[in-house]
Structures are given as C-alpha cells and as structure tokens.
C-alpha cells in the first residue's frame with residue numbers, strides 16, 4: 379500500500395490497482411480495541427530512527443506517538459529472575475547477567491580477527507564474544523526481533539550493521555569506542571553516550587494503534603484498493619502480465635508482489651520454477667501473540683519498563699513479554715495493565731500445533747511466577763500467525779542475488795515486502811520508497 383500511495387503521490391503515470399486477499403487491509407499490522415484495552419495483533423510500533431517512516435506519516439497526516447520515557451528500561455529473564463538489561467559499559471560490568479569469565483571473554487573481542495564474509499549469528503557471536511554472550515544476550519535479541527534461531531540465521535543478512543562494524547573496524551568494541559569519540563567531537567557528550575551497536579531509536583506508534591498507518595493508506599488508495607480479492611494465478615504474455623484473481627482478470631505492464639515469499643513462490647511456479655524454488659526456501663516459523671489484560675492490583679511487578687526477553691537456555695516456553703500499557707499508557711485504563719507475550723518462533727516448532735486456549739494457558743502459567751499475577755485476566759486474546767516472520771538464514775544474500783538475476787528476464791515484475799531486505803515496518807517502507815523511485819525512473 380505504501381508503494382502504491384507513493385507512486386500516486388509522485389504523479390507517476392500509471393493506473394494502479396492493489397489486490398488484497400483479506401477483507402481488512404494491513405496484513406500483520408492490526409490494532410483491536412477489546413473492552414478498554416488496545417491489542418496489537420502483530421507489530422507494536424516502529425523505531426523512529428528511520429526518516430522515511432516519519433516522512434510517510436507526515437505525508438499521510440498522521441501524528442506519531444512516542445513510547446513513554448519510563449518504558450526505556452528493558453529486562454532479561456535470566457538465572458530464574460528478571461534482571462535489568464544494562465544500558466552502559468559500567469552498568470554491564472556491575473550486572474550479573476554474565477559471569478566474570480563471560481565478561482572477560484567479551485573483552486577479548488578486541489583481539490579476535492575478522493571472520494568470513496558470512497556465517498550464522500551463533501558462529502559470529504561465539505567467535506567474537508564467546509558462548510555465554512550468545513546464550514544470554516544475543517539469543518534473546520534474535521528472538522525479540524525475528525523469533526529466530528541464531529544457529530541458522532545469517533549474520534550479514536539479519537544483522538548487517540553489526541557485520542559491517544566488524545569488517546570496517548576489525549572489532550565491535552573498537553567500533554563503538556571510535557564512533558562514540560567521533561560523535562562526542564561532533565555533537566557533545568550526551569549524543570556520544572547514546573551510541574551503541576543496537577538499532578537505537580524510540581518505539582513509535584499512534585494514539586489508536588499501529589493500524590492507523592495502514593488504515594490511512596487504505597483511505598488514500600480509496601477504490602484503487604480492492605479488498606477480499608486474492609490473486610490466484612499469473613502468466614506472462616507479449617504485452618506484460620495477466621493476473622487472475624478470485625473476482626476478475628487483469629492485464630498489467632508492471633506487476634509487484636508485496637506478499638510473503640512462500641505465497642509469491644506458489645504464484646510464480648508456472649512462470650519460473652527457479653524463482654519459485656528459491657522463494658520457497660525462505661522459512662517462516664509460526665508466532666502467536668497472547669494479549670492479557672489484568673487489574674493493576676492483581677500484578678505484583680511494577681512493570682517499570684518495556685518488558686522482558688527470555689534466553690532459550692532458560693527453558694521457558696515464551697519468547698518474551700511486552701508491557702504494552704507501560705510503553706504506551708493509553709493501551710489500558712489507569713487501573714489496568716496490558717501484557718503482550720510472544721510465543722513460538724523458530725526454536726519452538728512444537729508450539730505451532732497448539733490451540734489458542736492452550737497457548738493462553740502456557741503464557742499465564744509462565745507469567746504467574748515471573749510477574750506475580752493473581753487470579754484470571756480481565757481480558758485474553760490470542761492472535762496466531764502460522765507463518766509469521768521470514769527468516770534470513772545462511773545463504774539469504776545468495777538467494778536474493780539469484781532471484782534478482784532471474785527476474786531480469788521478466789521486465790516489470792518486482793518483489794517487495796519483508797521477506798528480502800529487512801523484516802520490520804521501517805524496512806518495508808524504505809524499500810517501498812526505493813522501488814517507487816526505481817519504477818518512476820523506468821517510466822520516464
């Protein structure tokens with residue numbers, strides 16, 4: 379929808395039709411009000427450090443809502459309890475998330491030589507920072523972003539910035555010191571203290587939830603967006619492409635797939651078996667989102683932060699919980715709290731088979747001792763995504779190159795969305811801007 383909107387806005391001379399299979403546009407993005415709680419079905423927001431998303435918001439006339447300052451603190455469930463995730467080197471030294479042996483091993487990163495062009499996240503982290511850092515710090519981060527398995531994901535595709543720091547500076551610690559020094563020289567002490575290897579930025583959404591963005595895009599597209607109309611087949615003809623949907627047949631010069639890779643694979647299989655095979659190689663584990671609303675009085679923990687992540691080695695059955703009503707205070711009324719737990723992912727394939735009631739029971743049982751929950755929730759809602767988040771596993775870059783080479787034979791056929799070059803909303807939007815420009819230029 380972003381791409382279609384941008385093409386219309388920049389006055390590109392095209393007649394656009396957006397076909398959406400579901401009756402509600404937005405895909406994974408969806409915000410639902412349930413008895414005074416605002417539940418997010420998928421993403422809870424985007425980081426405000428990518429200017430294109432904010433530019434899009436401004437163009438659409440929607441005001442971003444930043445997460446509360448009091449939600450900056452993040453927690454990690456390790457050694458059987460919630461620990462504050464240290465946000466500076468001195469705090470890290472004082473914390474007991476890692477043993478002294480683990481901390482010394484991390485410091486040894488300074489002397490580790492550069493590695494191969496690509497390797498798994500686990501290989502990269504074990505090599506540079508040690509096994510303990512992988513298990514306690516990076517494994518939960520991979521769960522938090524991708525619901526992924528560090529032993530299969532490609533570091534260059536999933537965390538390109540971190541790999542780039544190694545290649546440029548020879549060491550992540552050296553990189554942080556140098557970038558901090560440079561920034562201090564340019565912008566002063568405060569800015570320098572904010573430098574870290576993490577993506578940075580503040581989580582941002584909207585007063586009425588993240589769906590505000592897709593609703594506004596849908597409104598702008600108006601009748602050009604056709605919901606409840608699934609594409610069922612495509613073929614190439616001398617003029618361009620023929621698209622057969624559940625309701626009609628279309629002829630088009632340009633055809634853009636902004637759908638999950640496994641669905642695109644199915645649709646292109648008669649056109650190009652190689653592209654179809656490569657697209658099908660991008661795995662999508664299931665993830666469920668369990669929203670629980672409680673009376674504040676029935677939660678002993680103060681929920682004074684963003685939420686917590688759980689390393690796989692803790693052997694709990696949840697990936698982590700976001701304290702949504704602490705992040706955006708209007709997600710529940712003052713005497714209530716909203717907890718949003720992610721469950722499933724690449725490291726828990728067995729949970730994919732469970733029913734919503736079973737998922738809810740698991741989450742309640744896990745959260746009860748961690749947060750001190752009493753009694754039943756006021757509200758419970760489960761959103762199941764059987765194939766939720768694309769995994770950039772080892773070989774992802776080679777797959778993208780192979781697809782891009784094959785697509786040269788099909789002028790006007792493009793793939794976009796979160797399966798390829800960034801899985802978050804910001805990435806989808808940046809890629810939509812890039813593709814809009816590319817199409818605009820190609821039509822000049």
Ligand SMILES: Cc1cc2nc3c(=O)[nH]c(=O)nc-3n(C[C@H](O)[C@H](O)[C@H](O)COP(=O)(O)OP(=O)(O)OC[C@H]3O[C@@H](n4cnc5c(N)ncnc54)[C@H](O)[C@@H]3O)c2cc1C
Nearest residue numbers: 398399405406420421422423608609766795796801802803
């Ligand atoms: C649980 C969860 C939490 C997440 N949290 C965050 C977060 O906090 N921040 C963040 O930035 N990102 C997050 N993400 C990722 C974010 O949701 C994605 O970046 C984004 O929604 C992907 O958009 P997309 O358009 O590529 O794909 P989708 O949202 O999957 O949209 C694809 C669309 O294509 C439609 N479609 C499929 N097949 C057809 C067909 N044959 N014909 C017509 N239409 C079809 C679908 O109905 C759907 O509307 C999260 C994802 C999940 C699952």
